[in-house]
Amino acid sequence: MSEGSGESKPRFKRILLKLSGEAFQGKKEFGIDIDYLKELSTYLKRIHELHVEMGIVVGGGNFWRGRDATSLGMEQATADYIGMTGTIMNALALQASLESIHSQVRVLSAIQVQQLAESYIRRRAIRHIEKGRIVIFAGGTGSPFFSTDTCAALRAAEINADVVLKATNVDCIYSEDPKINQHAIRYKELDYTELLTKNLKVIDATAVSLCREKKLPMIVFSIKDPENLVKVLFDVNLGTSVKEKQ
Secondary structure, three states: OOOOOOOOOOOOOEEEEEEOOHHHHOOOOOOOOHHHHHHHHHHHHHHHHOOOEEEEEEOOOOOOOHHHHHHOOOOHHHHHHHHHHHHHHHHHHHHHHHHOOOOOEEEEEOOOOOOOOEEOOHHHHHHHHHOOOEEEEEOOOOOOOOOHHHHHHHHHHHOOOOEEEEEEOOOOEEOOOOOOOOOOOEEOEEOHHHHHHOOOOOOOHHHHHHHHHHOOOEEEEEOOOOOHHHHOOOOOOOOEEEOOOO
């Protein structure tokens, strides 16, 4: 039987997983925790072994925070491009980690780094996925002013994913930061419009709007326990679901 729900197979056939840069830090304050990355990779391989097709969008916040640079006077476009290079470093590290445990992986970058990764082409990405490869999307959207959350929503729509899975440091979406307000409301399910009108900033508003337009469900869940990467494929009670309410 499957992970924790009594179902015999995953509830999604093709997923888009969003991994923040912080997910690569593990217990470190900066950069990449190689040991944690290896653990993360074992669960990603388990997903693949369940015959779930997978694209992964990675952030770069473990190396660079554009908003910190802009607060010191740097032009936002420049700060965002620097952040894109951080996502490429994470993508290559994840690729190497997955390949070390015999997973087939391709990195596709929205900005050209031909010595390191293939250039992003939608049809190429879909073909890799259809051939049973894990595809890691680097370089964000390739344009400044858009978050990697928005990139995740965009790539999910482009590859016809069933869901966007956003792995974060919190177990679900709350009305407020639960570390500040212990009485914050925990949401099990939200409509896209509710998420926007309540100004719950766990997901970028542009990403939510795109998912709403495409009727693409999202699930926000915690990656503090890496096993949740597999559990979320089976357990409907894990995290917060964002979708169009019936």
